[in-house]
Amino acid sequence: MAGNRRLPxxxxxxxxxxxxxxxxxxxxxxxSLNHDGSMVAAVGRKLFKLIxxxxxxxxxxxxxxxxxxxxxxxxxxxxxxxWNPNDDLQLATAPTNxxxxxxxxxxxxxxxxxxxYENVHERAVNKLSFHPREVTILLSGSQDxxxxxxxxxxxxxxxxxxxxxxxxxxxxxxxxxxxxNYFAATFEDGTSQIWDRRNQTSFLKQWSSHNGPVYCCAxxxxxxxxxxxxxxxxxxxWDIVPVRVKELYTVHALFPVARVQWRIGxxxxxxxxxxxxxxxxxxxxxxxxxxxxxxxSEHTDDVTDFLWLSDNVLLSCSKxxxxxxxxxxxxxxxxxxxxxxxxxxxxxxxxxHSVSDxxxxxxxxxxxxxxxxxxxxxxxxxxxxFLLHTSSLKEFDWGNSHMxxxxxFIKCASSYKLSGHPLYExxxxxxxxxxxxNRQDVAQVWLIVKLLYCRGDxxxxxxxxxxxxxxxxxxxxxxxxxxxxxxxxxxxTTTSTQGAAERELQAHAVDGxxxxxxxxxxxxxxxxxxxxxxxxxxxxRKPDTSVENFGPAVQDWVLPPEPFQLRHDVIxxxxxxxxxxxxxxxxxxxxxxxxxxxxxxxxxxxVQLNRSKWKFNEVVASMLKFxxxxxxxxxxxxxxxxxxxxxxRLVPDSLTKQWFSTYIDLLMQKQLWNISxxxxxxxxxxxxxxxxxxxxxxxxxxxxxxxLIEQKGWQCSRCEKIFSTCSFCNGTVKGLFVWCQVxxxxxxxxxxxxxxxxxxxxxxxxxxxCFTHPAVL
Numbered sequence: 001m002a003g004n005r006r007l008p009x010x011x012x013x014x015x016x017x018x019x020x021x022x023x024x025x026x027x028x029x030x031x032s033l034n035h036d037g038s039m040v041a042a043v044g045r046k047l048f049k050l051i052x053x054x055x056x057x058x059x060x061x062x063x064x065x066x067x068x069x070x071x072x073x074x075x076x077x078x079x080x081x082x083w084n085p086n087d088d089l090q091l092a093t094a095p096t097n098x099x100x101x102x103x104x105x106x107x108x109x110x111x112x113x114x115x116x117y118e119n120v121h122e123r124a125v126n127k128l129s130f131h132p133r134e135v136t137i138l139l140s141g142s143q144d145x146x147x148x149x150x151x152x153x154x155x156x157x158x159x160x161x162x163x164x165x166x167x168x169x170x171x172x173x174x175x176x177x178x179x180x181n182y183f184a185a186t187f188e189d190g191t192s193q194i195w196d197r198r199n200q201t202s203f204l205k206q207w208s209s210h211n212g213p214v215y216c217c218a219x220x221x222x223x224x225x226x227x228x229x230x231x232x233x234x235x236x237x238w239d240i241v242p243v244r245v246k247e248l249y250t251v252h253a254l255f256p257v258a259r260v261q262w263r264i265g266x267x268x269x270x271x272x273x274x275x276x277x278x279x280x281x282x283x284x285x286x287x288x289x290x291x292x293x294x295x296x297s298e299h300t301d302d303v304t305d306f307l308w309l310s311d312n313v314l315l316s317c318s319k320x321x322x323x324x325x326x327x328x329x330x331x332x333x334x335x336x337x338x339x340x341x342x343x344x345x346x347x348x349x350x351x352x353h354s355v356s357d358x359x360x361x362x363x364x365x366x367x368x369x370x371x372x373x374x375x376x377x378x379x380x381x382x383x384x385x386f387l388l389h390t391s392s393l394k395e396f397d398w399g400n401s402h403m404x405x406x407x408x409f410i411k412c413a414s415s416y417k418l419s420g421h422p423l424y425e426x427x428x429x430x431x432x433x434x435x436x437x438n439r440q441d442v443a444q445v446w447l448i449v450k451l452l453y454c455r456g457d458x459x460x461x462x463x464x465x466x467x468x469x470x471x472x473x474x475x476x477x478x479x480x481x482x483x484x485x486x487x488x489x490x491x492x493t494t495t496s497t498q499g500a501a502e503r504e505l506q507a508h509a510v511d512g513x514x515x516x517x518x519x520x521x522x523x524x525x526x527x528x529x530x531x532x533x534x535x536x537x538x539x540x541r542k543p544d545t546s547v548e549n550f551g552p553a554v555q556d557w558v559l560p561p562e563p564f565q566l567r568h569d570v571i572x573x574x575x576x577x578x579x580x581x582x583x584x585x586x587x588x589x590x591x592x593x594x595x596x597x598x599x600x601x602x603x604x605x606x607v608q609l610n611r612s613k614w615k616f617n618e619v620v621a622s623m624l625k626f627x628x629x630x631x632x633x634x635x636x637x638x639x640x641x642x643x644x645x646x647x648x649r650l651v652p653d654s655l656t657k658q659w660f661s662t663y664i665d666l667l668m669q670k671q672l673w674n675i676s677x678x679x680x681x682x683x684x685x686x687x688x689x690x691x692x693x694x695x696x697x698x699x700x701x702x703x704x705x706x707x708l709i710e711q712k713g714w715q716c717s718r719c720e721k722i723f724s725t726c727s728f729c730n731g732t733v734k735g736l737f738v739w740c741q742v743x744x745x746x747x748x749x750x751x752x753x754x755x756x757x758x759x760x761x762x763x764x765x766x767x768x769x770c771f772t773h774p775a776v777l
Contacts, residue, residue: 017313020325021298022058024049028317031305032083032091040307041091042317043078048093050105051323053309058323062105064112075101075116082128086135090114090152094125100140102152115155120148127171132180139183139197141168147185149197160200165191170216176224184226186214192228194240207245209236215275216260220267227270229257235272237286249286254278258304265311269293273303273316281306281316283331291338294331298324342391351396406670408437412634413667413675418641419682424454426642442635445623449639452616453646621650628659637663641682648684660688701744726751727764743768 026047033040039061040051050062065076078093078101091103098121104114121142131137138150140158145166148158166189174182182204186192190210193203210230217228225248229235235251251270258275268286279299282292301320309315312328340356415433417426427450434443624636637659640647651659660683667676683689701708702716715722724733726747739746745764746752755763760771 017055017309017325017327019298019327019330020056020058022051022323022325024317024321024323027301027304027319027321028323029304030078030080031307031315031317032081033307033309033315034083034088035085036088037309039088040315040323041081041083042323043081043093045077045096048076048078048081053315053325058325062112064103067110071111075099075113079124079126080128082130082138084130084135085132086130092128092130092138094128094140096124098123098125098142098144100125100128100138100148100150115152117150117157120158121146123167126167126169129172129183131173132175137197139171139173141171141185143167145187147171147183147195160197162195162200162203164193165189165206169214172217172219174219175221176219179219179224184217184219186217186228186230188213190214190230192217192226192238194226205240205245207238209238210234215256215258218260218262220262221264222267227260227262229253229260229272231256231275233257235260235270235284235286237270249289251284251286251289253282253284259306261306261308263311264308271306271308271314273306276302279303279318279320281314281326283328288335292334294328294333296324296326296331298322298326353394353396354391355394356391408439409634409666410670410672411437412439412638413670413672416638418638418678423642423644423646424450427454430638430642442632445627445635445639449620449643452620453643617650620647624651625655628655633659633662633666637679640684641679644684653685656683657685657688660685664688664691727762728752728755740768740770743770 048064052061074097080094084090100117102114123143136152147162149160166187192209194205212231214230237249239246255274263269281296283294285293299318306316342354431446628636705719707718727745728751
């Protein structure tokens with residue numbers, strides 16, 4: 001690549017380079033430098049300019065799209081451009097129509113197109129690469145998974161065609177002999193290949209390099225290394241000398257990697273930019289894989305390409321239409337902002353404290369309890385030497401602290417019931433588990449979930465509810481309600497109410513406006529707060545006083561008594577004809593409602609009103625988010641699983657996926673494999689519930705030669721023996737097969753079962769003692 005070549009040194013009288021920003025007017029997709037580094041080509045969908053590079057400013061030397069609109073076609077819209085490294089007058093571009101275009105700057109006409117290889121690819125060409133030493137050899141890689149080799153002296157078409165595994169995303173020739181006749185190609189299926197351009201039949205090497213498409217690659221200018229970058233947000237360096245390509249380094253970027261290059265003059269420095277969502281050019285030291293060594297953030301949109309003019313000067317283009325020259329000694333150094341100390345909690349609750357050994361520690365005078373202070377020594381901002389940093393790690397034991405321990409997490413995960421029983425039984429069982437572990441808040445959550453979602457179930461248990469004969473007196477000011485369950489009473493009669501003290505001792509779970517009563521049965525120490533919370537919820541609801549909602553089975557609201565005793569009964573008479581005509585209200589003359597009940601000072605008046613239904617799903621959702629944000633994702637996930645279909649729409653799917661993934665990771669850290677598999681199975685999201693079906697393989701080997709069975713059939717490809725034969729009858733087993741996991745011999749289940757009723761050794765005669773004593777299978 002042009003960016004990997006060291007340029008001739010500048011003259012002593014030349015001005016030092018400086019930061020320059022040049023407006024290209026259009027977004028650029030690719031850059032290419034000429035041989036002597038004096039000009040750069042910038043192309044895009046609506047851009048093709050050759051720019052002369054100066055020490056203080058840039059200027060456009062050629063604008064190859066400066067033509068009448070009728071002459072412009074897809075040949076002037078390019079995905080990639082390459083300047084011939086041995087000829088400054090020849091360029092090649094990769095249009096979006098599947099052609100390859102050669103350009104000659106010596107032509108006297110305004111159009112500089114020298115030749116067009118039309119329709120050599122069925123889809124768009126993604127990348128081009130000139131041979132580093134042979135002037136006329138050009139290579140192209142296309143979206144149609146083919147690679148074509150051109151001799152620019154032959155105008156009929158490609159001289160060689162290579163078939164890849166998938167769409168070709170990048171292609172590059174090597175630099176060091178004999179690799180200068182080899183080229184590397186990366187594909188969308190995550191594989192990378194090395195080809196000898198003289199052999200069209202098959203590749204030399206192929207390996208799986210990334211999880212997902214591989215967008216770019218680059219040969220090291222001095223080592224036998226290849227660098228690749230992919231959508232999995234990693235940059236990997238491979239050693240291609242061994243028979244099997246060996247991974248040497250892995251750098252973890254923040255976004256998918258679109259372009260990679262080696263920095264000139266630095267063996268371990270690599271440069272990358274993202275395909276989207278990032279406007280930063282990052283420089284990494286492959287020995288420090290998580291923090292960039294330096295970065296440039298001058299662009300305001302995604303960076304599309306870059307190249308090094310020297311070890312200190314970087315040229316980059318972006319979708320913002322800017323061409324920016326930047327100096328490495330002015331780059332940002334993220335490592336300087338990294339904290340030298342770190343704190344973290346282990347999975348067992350212990351605290352870890354790490355301090356960099358490069359930071360001198362100063363003990364302050366005074367008692368030993370005085371905290372230790374740290375100071376950071378001054379560093380050279382232009383220091384480019386990689387320093388291997390070491391840190392000292394200390395672990396602090398919190399003992400049996402309940403706050404930081406994980407014992408409750410393990411016990412709850414092992415004891416919770418998540419399925420297989422009615423909802424109220426699951427809530428009761430999990431309530432007891434949390435209560436026995438002294439997790440009172442979690443226990444009350446399970447009880448409230450049961451009260452909210454199971455209050456209409458006549459089979460619901462009474463665990464955790466206040467019994468009717470309890471002597472617990474609620475707090476003053478709580479508004480109690482009574483339920484009318486006698487719709488057969490005649491109109492005009494009143495419901496006799498009990499005394500205030502007796503009413504305070506009764507508690508009912510009411511199933512909305514239907515009037516069904518589920519009485520509490522069990523005695524529990526923690527039921528008082530729940531009942532008071534229920535009464536609090538009852539008081540917060542506003543009654544629906546609309547006339548159409550009055551019915552025979554409505555709830556009685558107990559109102560306070562009149563402050564004064566009435567002298568006589570209240571008689572409601574209809575309006576007079578004059579008043580009704582004046583107001584426009586037609587009232588039947590026979591309508592007369594008389595209250596026959598006399599008000600007693602010590603008795604309460606009862607009015608029948610209907611309550612609107614309380615929508616509590618939002619409250620439950622906020623409760624789940626509260627526990628998840630507090631760090632108790634176990635409670636949130638367990639409640640969602642227990643609720644089943646009732647909890648599908650409580651929280652968004654993205655949040656549910658995050659909770660389940662976190663909980664499954666915690667279970668696997670604690671080696672609770674069975675429980676994690678159960679949680680995966682019960683998750684309502686397909687991307688989580690299908691995790692057990694991914695990356696699960698059974699490898700079968702031949703019982704004769706131990707070769708891995710990779711093909712279908714009954715015969716081993718190495719020893720040509722039937723590998724599924726019965727050791728007892730020597731027949732082929734086409735049904736249920738049982739075998740010893742040590743010696744690998746087996747056969748029909750019936751035959752092996754009959755054999756081991758009396759024998760302990762293998763029936764194949766290998767001498768292995770499959771059972772220590774006769775057993776029954």
